[in-house]
Every structure is written in structure tokens, then in C-alpha cells.
Amino acid sequence: MAVLIYGGLGHVGSWVARKLIDQGEEVIIFDMGAPRFDSLGLDYLEQVRDKITLEAVDVLDAHTMLEMALKYKNRIDAIIFGVAVIAGPTFKDRPFKNVSINTVGLLNALEVARILGVPNFVNLSSGAVYGDQPGGQTEDTPFTVTDLYGATKVANEVLATQYGATYGFDVRNARLYFVYGPGKRPEVMHPLYQAMFGPLAGMEGIHSPNGGDQQLDWTHVEDTAAGIIALLQAEGMAGEAVNISCGVAYQHRDIVERVAKLLGKDSGMELGPGPFTPRGAPLDIGKARERLGFAPRYADINDGLADYKAWLDKTG
Structure with missing residues (x-):
């Protein structure tokens, strides 16, 4: 079937x-x-x-x-x-x-x-x-x-x-x-996504007009x-x-900093103030853990960023 x-x-x-x-x-x-x-x-x-x-x-x-x-x-x-x-x-x-x-x-x-x-x-x-x-x-x-x-x-x-x-x-x-992650190139996404994840694909100097103060489950x-x-x-x-979801909320400016640390350089990304979208975070994933046995492999976003970079490097 x-x-x-x-x-x-x-x-x-x-x-x-x-x-x-x-x-x-x-x-x-x-x-x-x-x-x-x-x-x-x-x-x-x-x-x-x-x-x-x-x-x-x-x-x-x-x-x-x-x-x-x-x-x-x-x-x-x-x-x-x-x-x-x-x-x-x-x-x-x-x-x-x-x-x-x-x-x-x-x-x-x-x-x-x-x-x-x-x-x-x-x-x-x-x-x-x-x-x-x-x-x-x-x-x-x-x-x-x-x-x-x-x-x-x-x-x-x-x-x-x-x-x-x-x-x-x-x-x-x-x-x-x-x-986020393999299968979606940052170049085709909105400016906030590009500012956070774009450096993994070699992008530089992106400005997102908002979203810097928000934290979300990525x-x-x-x-x-x-x-x-x-x-x-x-x-x-x-x-x-x-x-x-991963059940962990990360501030967007923190993600920019983590990407810079992973790459060993600052790519000149800027995030404007305020939220990107009207959402609260993180979601509670207790039900998924208990009823589905769900355990996110990449709850630590550093591991997820490294995997995303590896895919982007491989696919060019």
C-alpha cells in the first residue's frame, strides 16, 4: 500500500x-x-x-x-x-x-x-x-x-x-x-531567513527590516x-x-551569531527591531515526546546549522 x-x-x-x-x-x-x-x-x-x-x-x-x-x-x-x-x-x-x-x-x-x-x-x-x-x-x-x-x-x-x-x-x-535545513536554499527565502542562514551559502550583507528581537522554534x-x-x-x-517542533526557542540575533561562529567570520548580516511575525515560542512538545516517542535530533541548533552547511557545501 x-x-x-x-x-x-x-x-x-x-x-x-x-x-x-x-x-x-x-x-x-x-x-x-x-x-x-x-x-x-x-x-x-x-x-x-x-x-x-x-x-x-x-x-x-x-x-x-x-x-x-x-x-x-x-x-x-x-x-x-x-x-x-x-x-x-x-x-x-x-x-x-x-x-x-x-x-x-x-x-x-x-x-x-x-x-x-x-x-x-x-x-x-x-x-x-x-x-x-x-x-x-x-x-x-x-x-x-x-x-x-x-x-x-x-x-x-x-x-x-x-x-x-x-x-x-x-x-x-x-x-x-x-x-530550516537541507532542501531549501537561503537565496529563495525571505530576508529574515537569508540574514540568519544565508552565510552558510556564502551570502553577505543582507538586511532584514525586522525580526531581530524575536525568538522562535527553528x-x-x-x-x-x-x-x-x-x-x-x-x-x-x-x-x-x-x-x-524542536521545543526550544532561539533569538534570531543569537542565530546570526552562532552562524558567524560556525563560519569563523562575520558576514555583515543585520536584523531590524521587533518581531517578524505574530507568534509566540517555543511550542510545548511534551505530547509528541510521550505519545509518539518523538525526540528531535537537532534540538541543539548548533548541530542543525552544521548539518545545513554540510548540505549546502555539497550541493554548491
């Missing part, structure tokens, strides 16, 4: 795919980037290309999505929905498009699960459902919406959970947080993927949500 990953060529989805393949699972990826696979720079997926079924699917094209999924009827026993326009200051610039991709896209994937009778569904949600509430948020912390991105994640959790309850399939929500992508798979495979978690 196969796991279908929507957005399986994205940063998190690609690592979920690789780790499932390493476990011997069959993986089907629906992703608009499928025709450009060879140019995406995902070396860790290129190594197992012969074990991946790739399909170019637009999550807003419900008819084509269902037709494509019908090709694999009776082979899919789990869906992971990981398509999303990520949070950030520019999300509000294209509200209808971005909200549609995040929420209508999820709705279309839920319809595939309902029509095909797929028994298991993991929705990749976000700690954004807690808004700007102070750190230490547990899964019992009430929803607080402080931006449009967070609104899509709250809506998605409610829709997904009710679909599962109404149509009798197992739905789980993985609340992810800020992710979680290595392999830890994020491992937590998602642990949630997918855990017994007795139907209808539940789980925080998946």
Missing part, C-alpha cells in the same frame, strides 16, 4: 517522502513541480527517484486531481497534505489566491480521501493556530488567529477533523513551526519530517493534533 503526499517536492514533504522510502513504503507524490524534478536540487530524492511515483497535480483543479487519484484506487492507504503558501509578510498581498491554495486545496484532498475511501489522513497544520500567545503552547491552548495564514490553518484543522468524523476516516493534525527539517511520520504511524491518535 502507498502513501500519497500532496506537496511531496516541497521542503518538508520531500523529506517525509525520503524517510518513508527508507522505511520501505511506497510513495506517490502529487506536486506541480513534478515536470521540473531534475532541476529542483533535491539530491536526497534523486537518489531514490526509481522508487517514487510522480504526478503533476494542481490542488485547485479538483476534477484532474480526482482523475489522477483514481489511477491509484485501492493502492493508497494514507494521504499527507503538505501543500501551503507559507507564512510571512507577503501572504496578505494575494489573499484570495493564497487562502484558496491552503484551504480549498485541502478540501479537494479531503474529497479524494472520502471518495476513494482512504482510511488515514495527516494534515500538516502549524503553530500559527496559537497566534501570538506566549510560548509554552500545548495542544489544549485555544485557537487565536492573528493573520490570514493562521486563519487558513485553523480552518483546515476544523475541516479536516470534521471530515474524518463525518465520513469515518482517521484524521490527524501535525502542528509544525519554523523549519526546527531542522529532518526532525519535522520524523515527527510527521511518527504521528502517521502512531496507534490511537485519530482526531488529535500534535505539536511538532
